[in-house]
Amino acid sequence: MLLLFFHFALILHTIKGKKNEKTTQNIFDNIFQNIEYTLRELGDGDVAVNKKMKNLTRIFYDILLTIDKSDSIFTDDNFRLLKKYFFNHKNQTIINFNKLSDYFSKFKDFCFDLDVKNMLNGSFNFIYK
Numbered sequence: 001m002l003l004l005f006f007h008f009a010l011i012l013h014t015i016k017g018k019k020n021e022k023t024t025q026n027i028f029d030n031i032f033q034n035i036e037y038t039l040r041e042l043g044d045g046d047v048a049v050n051k052k053m054k055n056l057t058r059i060f061y062d063i064l065l066t067i068d069k070s071d072s073i074f075t076d077d078n079f080r081l082l083k084k085y086f087f088n089h090k091n092q093t094i095i096n097f098n099k100l101s102d103y104f105s106k107f108k109d110f111c112f113d114l115d116v117k118n119m120l121n122g123s124f125n126f127i128y129k
Contacts, residue, residue: 002085009064014111
């Protein structure tokens with residue numbers, strides 16, 4: 001889920017201000033609606049689903065707002081963001097975070113080069129090298 005949130009936040013950051021508010025809102029609604037449906041299919045009740053959706057929305061907005069604050073995924077704030085959500089106090093080294101940070105930086109650069117319509121309809125193929 002976190003990887004989805006980071007990718008989606010980078011895409012939203014990339015297309016920000018390009019007059020696609022209705023489309024991006026529809027995508028946001030669709031993603032979170034599908035997450036909610038999945039939780040319900042897993043057997044969670046209304047109270048549990050509402051609580052989890054509130055937490056997931058909070059996490060997503062934390063990621064989105066932190067990315068929006070800076071131009072680079074390599075900034076201290078964003079590196080702290082990666083650590084906050086991916087560090088599990090086991091076998092994690094600084095090298096792993098550098099690789100993850102590098103991956104997201106390249107994904108962000110890739111998104112800036114795309115046509116907005118292609119990005120929003122999912123017709124792109126990012127290959128990390």
